[in-house]
Amino acid sequence: MVVHTKHPVAAPPSAPLRETTGHLLLRGWCIFVIAAAVAGTSWLMAFGPLVSAIVAVGTGLVSGVLWVILRPEVQWRRLPWFAVLYVVWAVASLLWSAYPSATALTLLLLLTTTVQAMFVGAVLTWRELIRAIASALKWILGLSILFELWVSLVWGGPILPGFVRPEAGVHYDPIVYWSRDNLFDGGRIQGLFGNANPLAYAALLAMIVFAVQFASRAPRRTLLALWFLLAAFLFVRAGSVTASLAAAAVVVVLAAVLLMRTTRRPGGRTRFYLAYAVVALGGLTTLWLLRGSIFSALGRSADLTGRETIWAAVWERAVEHPWHGWGFSTPWVPTEPHFDGWIVDHGETVMQAHNMWLDVFLQLGAIGVALIALTMLAFVWRSWFFAVDRPRWDLVATRPYSPITLVPTLTGAILLVQGLAESAPLLGWGWLFLVMLAFKIKQAPLVGRGASEQRLVGEQGEWERAPR
Numbered sequence: 001m002v003v004h005t006k007h008p009v010a011a012p013p014s015a016p017l018r019e020t021t022g023h024l025l026l027r028g029w030c031i032f033v034i035a036a037a038v039a040g041t042s043w044l045m046a047f048g049p050l051v052s053a054i055v056a057v058g059t060g061l062v063s064g065v066l067w068v069i070l071r072p073e074v075q076w077r078r079l080p081w082f083a084v085l086y087v088v089w090a091v092a093s094l095l096w097s098a099y100p101s102a103t104a105l106t107l108l109l110l111l112t113t114t115v116q117a118m119f120v121g122a123v124l125t126w127r128e129l130i131r132a133i134a135s136a137l138k139w140i141l142g143l144s145i146l147f148e149l150w151v152s153l154v155w156g157g158p159i160l161p162g163f164v165r166p167e168a169g170v171h172y173d174p175i176v177y178w179s180r181d182n183l184f185d186g187g188r189i190q191g192l193f194g195n196a197n198p199l200a201y202a203a204l205l206a207m208i209v210f211a212v213q214f215a216s217r218a219p220r221r222t223l224l225a226l227w228f229l230l231a232a233f234l235f236v237r238a239g240s241v242t243a244s245l246a247a248a249a250v251v252v253v254l255a256a257v258l259l260m261r262t263t264r265r266p267g268g269r270t271r272f273y274l275a276y277a278v279v280a281l282g283g284l285t286t287l288w289l290l291r292g293s294i295f296s297a298l299g300r301s302a303d304l305t306g307r308e309t310i311w312a313a314v315w316e317r318a319v320e321h322p323w324h325g326w327g328f329s330t331p332w333v334p335t336e337p338h339f340d341g342w343i344v345d346h347g348e349t350v351m352q353a354h355n356m357w358l359d360v361f362l363q364l365g366a367i368g369v370a371l372i373a374l375t376m377l378a379f380v381w382r383s384w385f386f387a388v389d390r391p392r393w394d395l396v397a398t399r400p401y402s403p404i405t406l407v408p409t410l411t412g413a414i415l416l417v418q419g420l421a422e423s424a425p426l427l428g429w430g431w432l433f434l435v436m437l438a439f440k441i442k443q444a445p446l447v448g449r450g451a452s453e454q455r456l457v458g459e460q461g462e463w464e465r466a467p468r
Contacts, residue, residue, distance in 0.1 A: 030120045035136035037432040042192035045161045045178045060112030063119040072122040080438035082375040090328040097327025102336040106329050117435035126447045137206040144191030148183040175346040188239040200243035203235035208410050215403040246417040253413040260388040307354045313343050314353045318362040325365035330426045356419030379438045383408035402447045408437040
C-alpha cells in the first residue's frame with residue numbers, strides 16, 4: 001500500500017530569486033556610463049562644453065563613490081598594467097608640457113574614463129556587461145534615428161549645434177552642422193554625433209553585440225533582430241569609408257576565430273597562423289598600392305579626405321621632441337594657442353591628428369608610442385586567446401564556446417583599424433572599451449568562473465553560477 005510521506009525528498013516550492021533593487025539601479029548606472037561615453041560629441045552638440053564637462057566629471061565622481069561603497073572584489077595584481085603606465089606617463093607630461101592648462105584639462109577626462117572603465121568591469125559579470133553595452137547602444141542608435149526624424153519632419157531643415165537654426169542667406173560649411181537633414185534625400189546622416197564617422201562606428205559595434213546576443217539565444221530575439229537591422233541601416237547611411245574597412249577587418253577576424261576553433265589537436269593552429277600572415281601581408285600591400293582606385297570607387301580621395309596633409313604637419317612638429325613629446329592633450333584643446341589655427345580644415349581648427357600613433361608621438365613621444373603599443377598588443381593578445389581557447393579549468397576539454405568571448409577581439413579589430421585614420425581609440429568610448437575589456441579579461445578570464453563571476457545575478461529568470 002502506498003503511503004504519502006511527510007518527509008519529501010525535494011525542497012518545498014519557493015518563489016524564484018530576483019535581483020535586488022540596488023543591483024538593478026547599479027546596472028542602470030553602468031548603462032548610462034557606457035552610453036555617455038559612446039555618445040561622445042553628442043553632449044557638446046546638444047548642451048555645449050560646460051554641461052559636457054559636468055557630465056564627464058560628475059559621472060566619474062559618482063562611480064568613484066559607488067566603488068568605495070560597494071567594494072567589488074578586484075584582484076589588484078591583475079590590472080591592465082600597460083594602460084595604467086600609459087596614464088601615468090600622460091600625467092607625468094605635466095612636468096614638461098608646452099600647454100599645461102590643456103594637459104590638465106584633458107588628463108581629467110582621461111583619468112575619469114579610466115576609472116569608469118574599471119568600475120564597470122568590476123561590478124558587472126561578463127553577461128551583465130554585454131547586456132549593458134547592448135542597452136547603451138540601443139539608446140544611442142534609437143535616439144539618433146529619432147533625432148534625424150525630428151530634424152526632417154519637425155525642424156524642417158539643417159540644424160546647428162545648440163538647437164540653432166541657420167540664418168537665411170548665410171553659407172555654412174557642411175562640417176559645422178549638427179544634422180544636415182539628409183535622412184530622406186539619400187545623403188550621409190550624422191545622428192546625435194554631428195559627425196557620420198562616430199555614428200558608423202557605434203552602429204558597427206552594435207551589430208557585433210546584437211549578433212553575439214542573438215547567438216547566445218537571448219530572449220526577445222525578434223526584437224533583437226530589428227535592432228540589428230536598425231544598426232545596419234545607420235551604418236550604411238553614415239557612409240564612412242574607415243568604418244567600412246573596420247567592418248571588413250571584423251569579418252576577417254571573425255572568420256579566423258571560427259577557423260581556429262575547429263582545431264582538435266596540438267599544433268593544428270600553426271597552418272592557420274601561417275595562412276593569416278600571408279593573407280594579412282598580401283591584403284595590406286594590395287590596399288596600399290591600390291588605395292587610389294579603392295577610395296575613388298568609394299567616393300573618397302586617396303589621402304582620406306586631407307588626412308595626409310594633417311599627418312605631415314603633425315610629424316613635422318612631433319620630431320622636434322621625439323622622446324617625451326610636447327605634452328598630453330587628447331583631444332587637442334582648440335582654444336589653446338598652441339593648437340588654435342595650427343591645422344585648419346574647412347575653416348575649423350583640427351582637434352586630433354587623425355592617427356592614433358602619430359597623435360601619441362606628438363604628445364608623449366616615442367616612450368608614449370611604446371606604451372600605447374604594448375597596451376594594444378596586450379589587449380589584442382589576451383582577447384584573441386579569450387576567443388579561440390575552449391573554456392577549461394579541469395580535465396573536461398569539451399565544454400562549448402561562449403559567443404560572449406567574441407566581443408573583445410572583434411572590438412580590438414575595430415580599434416586597430418580606426419586608429420589608423422582617427423585618434424578616437426585614445427578617448428571616449430574607444431579608451432573606455434579598451435580598458436574595460438582588458439580589465440575584465442584579466443579579472444575573469446573564463447565566463448562564469450572566478451570570484452567576480454560567481455555571485456548570483458538574476459538576469460531574465462536565469463542565474464549565473466560557477467559550473468561544476
